[in-house]
Amino acid sequence: MQKTELPLALEGYPFILFCAFATLVLALLGLIVPALAGLLLTGFVTYFFRDPTRVLPGQPGAIVCPADGKVIVVDEIDDDRFLQARVRKISIFMNIFNVHVNRIPLTGTVERVVLSPGKFYAADKDKAVLHNEYCALTLSTPNQQRYAVVQIAGLIARRIVCRAEPGDRVLAGERFGLIRLGSRVDLYLPLSAQIAVKVGDTVRAGETALGVLPARSEADSQEPIA
Structure with missing residues (x-):
């Protein structure tokens, strides 16, 4: 089985990169408001796919x-x-x-x-x-x-x-x-x-x-x- 060791779930990277790329394009076109909206969306998508390290409970069973x-x-x-x-x-x-x-x-x-x-x-x-x-x-x-x-x-x-x-x-x-x-x-x-x-x-x-x-x-x- 594949293992995920990164702080972000592997399945999230395509979505994050797409949102970031779209935001960059909007910014280069000078569309400030849409670019800001894209930046917020990129931040939310990144947050959604977070994969933090957790400490397992210690009791047996x-x-x-x-x-x-x-x-x-x-x-x-x-x-x-x-x-x-x-x-x-x-x-x-x-x-x-x-x-x-x-x-x-x-x-x-x-x-x-x-x-x-x-x-x-x-x-x-x-x-x-x-x-x-x-x-x-x-x-x-x-x-x-x-x-x-x-x-x-x-x-x-x-x-x-x-x-x-x-x-x-x-x-x-x-x-x-x-x-x-x-x-x-x-x-x-x-x-x-x-x-x-x-x-x-x-x-x-x-x-x-x-x-x-x-x-x-x-x-x-x-x-x-x-």
């Missing part, structure tokens, strides 16, 4: 936040789309001012990547989950606990970038893609996951611990004896 934004869902549901199991679900909404680079929540192996075309409803609405374009990664941790992370396009997001491929071994906090403009990321976790965030919390990709996923033996030992 930490579920690393996959996206910057606000938590809009924390729930327990029956998932028949990705894991075919009852799961804990966390949804994070990203507005246009958030960092849009997405990161791997838990170390493991990518089992499947599914890109599904769809519509572009507002990403913070429930129907976005069912109808919007999305890219779903199903992964398995080293002790065979399966989870899924789903990038969902939003109202004005028209491009999901996912660099992960089936068979990739990925590390918690590793960059794997991004979504352009407002969008959302859903995380589907085993029921043994201990969630530490709530609806309304502001979180940061690669830095916030959404909770902890105990190793399978630990999770089993916490189950009550019948």
Whole structure:
């Protein structure tokens, strides 16, 4: 899988260079107001594609936040789309001012990547989950606990970038893609996951611990004896 080590996401450079070139042309033509507008646009596009370094949470089994934004869902549901199991679900909404680079929540192996075309409803609405374009990664941790992370396009997001491929071994906090403009990321976790965030919390990709996923033996030992 490609790695991004620069302070800007690689996918942003064509947009930044195009805006900068257009601004330069306008300035050379003496069109001051359009040139200033182009300069502002170039600054915003550069800001949008920023890719800052983050410090990973230190606790063992930490579920690393996959996206910057606000938590809009924390729930327990029956998932028949990705894991075919009852799961804990966390949804994070990203507005246009958030960092849009997405990161791997838990170390493991990518089992499947599914890109599904769809519509572009507002990403913070429930129907976005069912109808919007999305890219779903199903992964398995080293002790065979399966989870899924789903990038969902939003109202004005028209491009999901996912660099992960089936068979990739990925590390918690590793960059794997991004979504352009407002969008959302859903995380589907085993029921043994201990969630530490709530609806309304502001979180940061690669830095916030959404909770902890105990190793399978630990999770089993916490189950009550019948």
